[in-house]
Amino acid sequence: MKTLIDQISAVLSEGFAAAGYDPALGRATASNRPDLCQYQCNGAMAGAKRYHKAPLVIAQEVAAAVGNHPMFSKLEAVRPGFLNLDLSPDFLADRLAELEADPLRGVEQAEQPLTIVVDYGGPNVAKPLHVGHLRSAIIGESIKRTCRFLGHKVIGDVHLGDWGLQMGQIITELRCRQPELPYFDESFAGPYPEEAPFTISDLEEIYPTASARCKVDEDYRRAAQNATWELQSGRPGYRALWRHIVNVSVSDLKRNYDRLDVDFDLWYGESDAQPYITPMVDAMKEGGYAYLSDGALVVDVQEESDTREVPPCLILKSDGAAQYETTDLATIVQREKDFHPDRMIYLADKRQELHYVRVFRCAYKTGLVDRDGCSLEYVGFGTINGKDGKPFKTREGGVLRLEYLLEDVSQAVYEKSKAANPSLSEEELREIADKVGLAAIKYGDLSNQPAKDYIFDIEKFTAFEGNTGPYIMYTMVRIKSILARYAAAFPEAEAGRILPPESRSETGLALALCRFNEAVYEAYDQKAPSRLCRYIYDLTGALNQFYVEHNIMKEPDAARQAGYIALIRLVLHVLETAIDLLGFSAPDRM
Numbered sequence: 001m002k003t004l005i006d007q008i009s010a011v012l013s014e015g016f017a018a019a020g021y022d023p024a025l026g027r028a029t030a031s032n033r034p035d036l037c038q039y040q041c042n043g044a045m046a047g048a049k050r051y052h053k054a055p056l057v058i059a060q061e062v063a064a065a066v067g068n069h070p071m072f073s074k075l076e077a078v079r080p081g082f083l084n085l086d087l088s089p090d091f092l093a094d095r096l097a098e099l100e101a102d103p104l105r106g107v108e109q110a111e112q113p114l115t116i117v118v119d120y121g122g123p124n125v126a127k128p129l130h131v132g133h134l135r136s137a138i139i140g141e142s143i144k145r146t147c148r149f150l151g152h153k154v155i156g157d158v159h160l161g162d163w164g165l166q167m168g169q170i171i172t173e174l175r176c177r178q179p180e181l182p183y184f185d186e187s188f189a190g191p192y193p194e195e196a197p198f199t200i201s202d203l204e205e206i207y208p209t210a211s212a213r214c215k216v217d218e219d220y221r222r223a224a225q226n227a228t229w230e231l232q233s234g235r236p237g238y239r240a241l242w243r244h245i246v247n248v249s250v251s252d253l254k255r256n257y258d259r260l261d262v263d264f265d266l267w268y269g270e271s272d273a274q275p276y277i278t279p280m281v282d283a284m285k286e287g288g289y290a291y292l293s294d295g296a297l298v299v300d301v302q303e304e305s306d307t308r309e310v311p312p313c314l315i316l317k318s319d320g321a322a323q324y325e326t327t328d329l330a331t332i333v334q335r336e337k338d339f340h341p342d343r344m345i346y347l348a349d350k351r352q353e354l355h356y357v358r359v360f361r362c363a364y365k366t367g368l369v370d371r372d373g374c375s376l377e378y379v380g381f382g383t384i385n386g387k388d389g390k391p392f393k394t395r396e397g398g399v400l401r402l403e404y405l406l407e408d409v410s411q412a413v414y415e416k417s418k419a420a421n422p423s424l425s426e427e428e429l430r431e432i433a434d435k436v437g438l439a440a441i442k443y444g445d446l447s448n449q450p451a452k453d454y455i456f457d458i459e460k461f462t463a464f465e466g467n468t469g470p471y472i473m474y475t476m477v478r479i480k481s482i483l484a485r486y487a488a489a490f491p492e493a494e495a496g497r498i499l500p501p502e503s504r505s506e507t508g509l510a511l512a513l514c515r516f517n518e519a520v521y522e523a524y525d526q527k528a529p530s531r532l533c534r535y536i537y538d539l540t541g542a543l544n545q546f547y548v549e550h551n552i553m554k555e556p557d558a559a560r561q562a563g564y565i566a567l568i569r570l571v572l573h574v575l576e577t578a579i580d581l582l583g584f585s586a587p588d589r590m
C-alpha cells in the first residue's frame with residue numbers, strides 16, 4: 001500500500017499537470033495547521049515565480065482541475081496560495097478495511113529485496129555482557145527486524161570479539177595459575193580434555209586481573225602479546241584453550257541475549273576471519289596499497305576533502321599480529337564470499353567512528369568490495385549515562401552487568417504492577433515484570449536517536465505514564481481488556497466493520513493508523529527506530545483522544561459500537577506489529 005502522502009501527492013500532481021503546471025509541484029505534506037486541514041500542498045507558492053502567476057490563481061486552477069475527487073472531502077485554495085485538504089471519511093474507512101486485511105498493515109515488500117548483513121551485539125568473550133553492549137544489541141535488533149519486515153534478506157551476525165589481545169591475556173594468566181595444564185605443554189600430543197578448566201565466573205575474574213596486570217607488568221604484557229600471536233598462528237594448545245574460553249562465554253552470552261529477546265543468525269567471531277587474512281594482506285601488498293611504515297603494514301586512507309587527519313589503516317602490527325582493523329577487513333572478505341551482500345550495517349559505539357571510516361575506505365580502495373555494489377554503513381550510538389551524567393556504573397563504581405540491570409528494572413516493574421493490581425498471582429506478576437521491564441529498557445533506549453547519549457533512569461523508564469515502554473504496554477493491555485469486556489457483554493455480536501469516521505478524534509485515530517507504513521519506511525531509510533517510537537506515541541495519543549470522546553461500552557448504536565471495537569482492535573494489531581519491530585511484546589494484563 002502506498003503511503004497516504006504519496007497517494008495524495010499523486011492526485012495533486014495530476015491536477016497540476018491537467019492545469020498546465022509541473023506535476024512535481026503536487027507534493028503534499030502533513031498539515032502544519034491540523035486545526036484547519038489534514039494535509040496541505042505548497043506547490044502553487046513554489047510555482048508562482050516560474051509561471052509568473054499569483055499563487056492563489058494557480059492553487060485555484062489546480063483545485064478546479066482535481067474537482068470532486070472521491071479521496072477528498074475538502075480541497076480548497078486559500079490565501080496566499082496553499083491547497084488545504086481533508087480526506088473523505090469513506091476513503092479512510094476503505095483504507096482501514098485494507099489495513100485490517102493486510103497482515104503487514106500497509107507496509108509494502110521491497111521490489112528488489114537486498115541482502116543485508118547487520119553486524120551488532122559485538123560482545124567480547126570472557127567478559128560478562130555489560131551495559132556498554134546494550135545499545136548495540138537493542139538498536140541492531142530493531143534495525144534487523146525492520147529490514148526483514150520490508151522483505152529484505154537479512155543476516156544478523158554477533159561478531160564476537162574473540163581474537164584480540166584479551167585472549168592472550170587470559171591464556172597468560174591461566175598459565176601463571178595452572179602451568180601444569182596440558183595446553184601449555186608443547187610436547188603434548190593430545191587429545192586435550194573436553195571439559196574447560198574454568199567456569200564463566202572464573203573467566204570473569206581472570207580477565208580483569210590479567211588486563212590490570214598487563215598495565216603494570218612489562219614482562220607479563222609481552223608474554224600476553226606473544227600468546228596472542230601464537231594463538232593466531234595456530235599453536236594447538238592455545239587453540240584448544242581458546243575453544244574452551246569461547247564455548248564457556250558463548251553459552252553465557254546466549255542466555256543473556258535470550259533474555260533481551262535478541263537473536264543472531266550467525267555466531268561468528270573475529271577469529272572466523274583468520275583464514276582470509278593472509279590472502280587479503282598479500283593482495284593488498286601486490287596491489288601496491290599496503291606498505292611498511294615503522295615496521296607495521298598500513299594502507300593510506302586520507303582523502304583530499306578531509307578536514308581532519310585520518311591516520312592510515314593498520315593492517316598488521318610489526319610483530320605480525322592481526323588488529324581490530326585486520327579482522328574487520330578480513331570479515332568483509334568473508335561476507336562478500338559467503339553472501340555477496342548489498343549492504344553491511346555495523347552498530348558500534350560512536351567513539352569507534354574513525355575505526356569504521358578507515359576500515360570502509362580501505363575496503364573500497366583495495367577492492368575488497370565494490371563501491372557501487374555494496375554499501376558499508378556505520379550506525380554509531382551514544383553512551384548510556386547514569387543520573388550524574390557519567391557512563392552508567394554500579395553503586396560501587398564498576399561496570400554494570402546487563403543481568404543485574406535487567407533484574408533491577410524487572411523488580412521496579414514488579415513492585416508497580418503489584419501495587420496497581422494486587423489480584424495478580426505471583427507467577428503472573430513475574431512474567432509481567434519481565435515483559436514490561438524489557439519494554440521499559442528497549443523503548444527507553446530506542447526512543448532516543450541512536451547517536452545521542454541518554455540517561456538511564458529506572459524510575460522514569462518504568463513509569464506507567466508518559467512516553468515510556470510501560471505506558472505503551474498499558475495502552476495495549478487496556479485495549480485487550482475492552483475487547484474482552486465487549487466479547488463477554490455481547491457474546492452474539494458479529495465482527496463489526498470499521499465505519500467512516502465521524503468525530504474529530506475518530507478521524508485523528510484513523511489517520512494515525514494509516515500512517516504506520518510511512519513510519520516504518522522512515523525508520524528503515526534513516527536506520528532510526530526512534531521514528532517508530534515517535535509513531536507509537538502519536539498513535540497511543542490519538543487513541544486516548546478517542547477514548548475521551550467516546551465511551552465504547554456505553555455506545556447505544558450497536559453497529560457503531562461494533563465499528564469502534566474493530567477500530568481499536570486494529571490499533572492493537574498495529575501496535576503489536578510496531579513493538580515487534582522494536583523487539584518486545586506486550587503481556588495480556590499488567
Ligand code: ARG
Pocket residue numbers: 119120121122123124159160161328346347348
Ligand atoms: N567487540 C567490539 C567492542 O566491544 C565491537 C564489535 C563491533 N563490530 C565490528 N565489526 N567491529 O567494541
